Amino acid sequence: MNRRPLTKNGANRLREELQELKSKVRPRVIRAIAEAREHGDLRENAEYHAAREQQSFVEGRIAEIEGWLGSAEIIDPTAVAGGGRVVFGATVALEHLSTGAEVRYQIVGDVEADIGQGLISISSPLARALIGKEEGEAATVVAPEGEIEYEILSVEYV
Numbered sequence: 001m002n003r004r005p006l007t008k009n010g011a012n013r014l015r016e017e018l019q020e021l022k023s024k025v026r027p028r029v030i031r032a033i034a035e036a037r038e039h040g041d042l043r044e045n046a047e048y049h050a051a052r053e054q055q056s057f058v059e060g061r062i063a064e065i066e067g068w069l070g071s072a073e074i075i076d077p078t079a080v081a082g083g084g085r086v087v088f089g090a091t092v093a094l095e096h097l098s099t100g101a102e103v104r105y106q107i108v109g110d111v112e113a114d115i116g117q118g119l120i121s122i123s124s125p126l127a128r129a130l131i132g133k134e135e136g137e138a139a140t141v142v143a144p145e146g147e148i149e150y151e152i153l154s155v156e157y158v
Helices: 008-037 046-070 125-130
Strands: 004-007 072-075 091-096 102-108 119-121 138-143 146-156
Touching: 004 008, 004 046, 004 102, 008 046, 008 072, 046 072, 102 125, 119 125, 125 138, 125 146
Parallel strands: 004 072, 102 119
Antiparallel strands: 091 102, 091 146, 138 146
């Protein structure tokens, strides 16, 4: 099986979501299905069909999370010996060389990426351009609007 990288925090968030789905959401949906069945004819029972659709979504999400966790290689960024290099799990402060804007991202697994939270996927163009580089080096990212250059201001393993 192909192991997919996942940070320790990302794995913990997935485990929490899985626990929530199994212990709270799934029982709630099962109760909703049971209540809807009590209303009679299931062919024209919108509540029943909505509850079954929700059950399908919940079960699919549970299977998806279990699959991710089952194939994950969980990496603790604080234990990574990156030696100042950008590696999986590293948090990188960057300066956009054209605009001077500073941004900060952590390189994480595909399933935990959330650009709004500053988490970028290891397979993203930016992360691929940064991997292996060190503080003070420049990285060029090919984007739809053209090439973008960043300077690596700092690399942390937090």
